[in-house]
Amino acid sequence: MRAAIHNRRAWRIAFALLALALAAPAQAVRVKDIASVKGVRSNPLVGYGLVVGLAGSGDKQGTEFTVQSLASVLGGMGIGVDAAEIQVKNVAAVMVTGELSPFARTGSTLDCTVSSLGDATSLEGGTLVLTSLRGADGQVYALAQGSVSVGGFNVSSGGGSSAQKNHTTVGRLVEGATVERELPFSIAGAASFQLALHQADFTTALRVANAINLALGSELASPPDPGTVEVRVPPERAGAVVAFLAAVEAVEVERDAIARVVMNERTGTIVMGGHVRLETVAIAHGSLSVTISAQNDVSQPAPFGEGETTEVRNDAVEVTEELASLQLVPAAVTLEELVRGLNAMGVSPRDLIAILQAVKAAGALDAQLELL
Numbered sequence: 001m002r003a004a005i006h007n008r009r010a011w012r013i014a015f016a017l018l019a020l021a022l023a024a025p026a027q028a029v030r031v032k033d034i035a036s037v038k039g040v041r042s043n044p045l046v047g048y049g050l051v052v053g054l055a056g057s058g059d060k061q062g063t064e065f066t067v068q069s070l071a072s073v074l075g076g077m078g079i080g081v082d083a084a085e086i087q088v089k090n091v092a093a094v095m096v097t098g099e100l101s102p103f104a105r106t107g108s109t110l111d112c113t114v115s116s117l118g119d120a121t122s123l124e125g126g127t128l129v130l131t132s133l134r135g136a137d138g139q140v141y142a143l144a145q146g147s148v149s150v151g152g153f154n155v156s157s158g159g160g161s162s163a164q165k166n167h168t169t170v171g172r173l174v175e176g177a178t179v180e181r182e183l184p185f186s187i188a189g190a191a192s193f194q195l196a197l198h199q200a201d202f203t204t205a206l207r208v209a210n211a212i213n214l215a216l217g218s219e220l221a222s223p224p225d226p227g228t229v230e231v232r233v234p235p236e237r238a239g240a241v242v243a244f245l246a247a248v249e250a251v252e253v254e255r256d257a258i259a260r261v262v263m264n265e266r267t268g269t270i271v272m273g274g275h276v277r278l279e280t281v282a283i284a285h286g287s288l289s290v291t292i293s294a295q296n297d298v299s300q301p302a303p304f305g306e307g308e309t310t311e312v313r314n315d316a317v318e319v320t321e322e323l324a325s326l327q328l329v330p331a332a333v334t335l336e337e338l339v340r341g342l343n344a345m346g347v348s349p350r351d352l353i354a355i356l357q358a359v360k361a362a363g364a365l366d367a368q369l370e371l372l
Contacts, residue, residue, distance in 0.1 A: 031195065031208060032249035035229065038194040039185060042099040045141055045177075049131030051092045051114065051123055051148055057168075058092040058126075059118035066093040066118050073129065092120035096131050096144050098177055102185050109175040114148050122168035124150045133177060141183075146176035187241050192232045195248075200227030203256035211253040259367035261356055266372075268349035270356075273367070281364035 050069055051058075059066040066088045074081050098112040114128055126148045133142040148171035187193065197205060205223035212221040212231060221231045237244040259275035347355065359365045 028252035028254050030249060031251045031253060034204070034255050035195040035197045035208065037245065038196045040102050042101055043135055043183065045098045045100050045133040045135055047096045047131045047133040047144065049094055049096050050129045051094050051126035052090065052129055054090045054092060054120065054123065054126045056089050057122040057124065058089050058120045061088065063088065063093065063118040066091060069093055092123060092126065093117040094128070096128065096133060098133055098142065100135070100141055100179070100183065102183050104179045104182065106179055106182055108179045110142055110177040110179065111175060112144050112173040112177045114171045114173055116169040120169060122150065123148050123171045124168055128173060128176065139181060141181045142177040142179050144173055144177035146173050148173060189238065190233060190241055192230060195229040195231060197227050199257065201256055202226040205229055207253050207256065211251050212248055215251045260370060261367050262370045262372065263353045263356070264372040265353055270349050270352055277366040278359070279364040279366065281359055281362060
């Protein structure tokens with residue numbers, strides 16, 4: 001009972017904080033927080049390699065691709081070995097992944113993630129052997145090598161006891177990859193560029209264009225579609241495109257968004273936007289609780305009587321039904337008023353999901369429902 005009351009109070013506090021936050025007036029955000037320059041993005045890199053120096057926690061003898069890879073590496077160094085004679089318990093086959101920045105230059109370093117491919121139990125203490133990282137075009141863009149940082153441990157004893165902290169088959173290679181090839185991308189001398197909005201919206205795109213034109217004092221920006229704002233570089237700024245882009249990114253604008261309610265039925269999480277509105281609707285909320293408890297008693301025979309002492313199980317069933325109450329919600333209710341009313345009804349998040357779905361089906365909710 002105390003846990004239920006505590007959870008109900010916690011949800012009421014959370015709803016109240018959400019209402020206060022969304023009831024506040026909209027604040028301006030920078031263009032760089034809601035949009036990015038089209039073409040300026042990172043590119044994924046991937047490579048296959050071997051981690052050596054493991055203390056018996058590497059791939060087992062049956063992992064053939066690890067044995068073949070190790071034999072190939074040794075063969076490239078002029079050491080001829082038979083793959084059947086190799087013990088790989090100190091070696092693990094891994095996939096190495098990373099992100100190449102669009103402006104990364106030759107000689108700069110990158111962070112990488114090293115993930116086990118076989119049945120190794122831990123990469124702790126291992127060292128990644130020189131690995132080529134390739135892009136989607138098959139070209140080598142970086143080379144990775146160095147000590148793998150796991151940030152955990154995995155200890156087991158011969159008797160079957162074990163202890164583990166964090167995920168030991170995935171590690172990080174901090175600044176362990178060196179860029180060998182640059183991406184063919186440059187903004188120097190560009191006559192124009194496009195801003196790609198993180199969330200396409202007609203109103204937001206128009207506001208961004210108007211805010212840029214107002215801040216720069218010239219009609220340089222225009223929205224060709226709800227997800228893009230095209231900005232022309234004035235001739236006098238052609239030699240300083242980076243400074244011009246920095247000025248555009250610093251422009252502040254009030255973004256807009258579609259009224260949306262996002263619900264996660266598995267976790268009971270509900271997030272409502274500040275533009276959610278309700279039409280006139282009546283909501284009834286009630287619940288039925290069934291509790292079954294078992295109590296074990298002992299049946300004792302009469303003194304000097306025949307029979308044996310046995311255990312008897314007595315089941316008790318208790319049904320509690322809360323009275324449903326019909327609540328009238330007037331039209332044009334704001335999110336703050338909606339949350340306050342739902343709190344007064346003692347609605348839990350899971351019940352709220354069902355209520356919102358029913359209100360939407362009745363045509364009284366002016367918002368999109370998105371169920372995760």
